[in-house]
Amino acid sequence: MSDYSGDYVLELRDLHVYFHTLGGRVHAVRGVDLEVRPGETLGLVGETGCGKSATASALMGLIAEPPGEVLASRLHFRGKDLLAGAASGRDRLRRLSATAVAEVRGGGISMIFQDPSAALNPVFSVVDPIRAVLRHHLMLDAPRAQTRALEWLAHVGLPDPEAVAGKYPHQLSGGMKQRVAIAMALAPEPALVLADEPTTALDVTVQAQVLALLRGLQEETRIGLLFITHDLGIVAEMCHRVAVMYAGRVVEEAPVKELFEAPRHPYTRGLFAARPTLHGGRERLAAIPGAVPPPSAIPSGCPFHPRCPRAQAKCAAQMPVLEGDPHRAACFFPVTS
């Protein structure tokens, strides 16, 4: 597993994120490995508090240190070692500094957030930030940046780009704002885009349009896309591969069809069974008992064992590791069908 050719846009090994709080140290991300190829969408799926957003924030250098602490054993972006020269931290891991990430951010890695209102500065017109990223990252002069920015507004499906360009965020609908945020993220021609629940705040008809837009842009630009969501339907629609997170770890990873057809981890199976569907009838849902543990109180061994129908004594004592290729699951007693 350690022998990679250079064809990954992102290679991450053993990512850990800690938060130092008044209540003590919280270990939010507990050894996550991810890789994304150009043109590939990797879905990162999980429930509240599983560490999926903390993983993305860490990759973007958005976790302030202190109170945060980001460590990993390997972080390669387009073959460049972002941990080169990094200070060593605990457990022979290296500490990821925000400045190392800032170098590749924007030009190389962009992010699309859940709430487009928070991503856009209310005192600037829509075209301003797009022009600014074009000037800063692609070194365009002002007239060219203006032309390209208008092209991007048209490209993300905004009608009458010239008119939209001069508007302020509050004058646009949520869907239009998210389109502007997408233009802002893609304009500097990044190799990797992190999308953190980009359609969760949108209505379902608008969501469908924004997802179609993202899929089209990705096919055209061959970016690697790390798509964070809690919605398995969106995973089915958008992703090539999926990593399922629980309590700070990836518990299963597989090509999307394999994951939906034959999930191996009992947690993944539980998520599918708990999901109401349009054609699923009205029988009782198979709910997963209990609740997601908070990051401050993760159970020993396999973190899912207290809620797991297949758990045995071993599961409380030892932590299973991800096994298999390309369908991997971290479970001592995986479901085989």
Place this chain on the structure above:
Amino acid sequence: MLAVKNLAVAFGALRAVDEVSFEISRGDTFALVGESGSGKSTMARLVMGLLQPENGEVVFDGQRIDHLDERARRPFRRRMQMVFQDPGGSLNPRRTVRETLCEPFVIHQPGQRDLDEKVLALVSRVGLSGEHLDRYPHEFSGGQRQRISIARALALNPEFIVLDEPTSALDVSVQAQILNLLQDLQRDLGLTYLFISHDIAVVAHLSDHVGVMRQGRLVEVGPADQVLHAPSDPYTRALLDSIPPERPG
């Protein structure tokens, strides 16, 4: 059980609810589905009397209840209850579960004697236990807080409950627990639900009848199977076509 006839209300120039009519039979779940701004939550407030309609009627169990004053409405408040989307926001953070659950009795049935017993029965009914009674809302998970809100709604043995996006803030594994609980309660207590949601899969799972709202109007209404599987309105069809697939294509 409940009928609304030509109900209408406007906020300034915005016609938030425009000529909406439907009926809910006793023991049924009627869902109002729509996108943000469609008027579905305004409908919930009109039905509960939290908002006065400009036009139309709300009829509960054969009696017209819109335009009632506070005193006249009180008996209906006991029979009609509401559960909100955000249990964190609808529970008083400075009150224990016991205090929260005692309040309906104190207001509606002053002098009630066996309060401890009643409150214990309520929490058991929703899957919590006596040990939870003296804790505060922040000590519970989102799912547990929604169980407490449901227990409060059940306190006075209502016949009709408005559920306004009751699982929208919850994760899917916990949502399933709450949906099962709502189904159990309906079966055991013969409750009638008005269920407000933007999530069509959840609506399909829970509802007998469905009304689709758009820009204040009810564009389609009928049995759930018909509306969700053989829609006649173009907007309903567009809404259904927008749902992400259940599995990869």
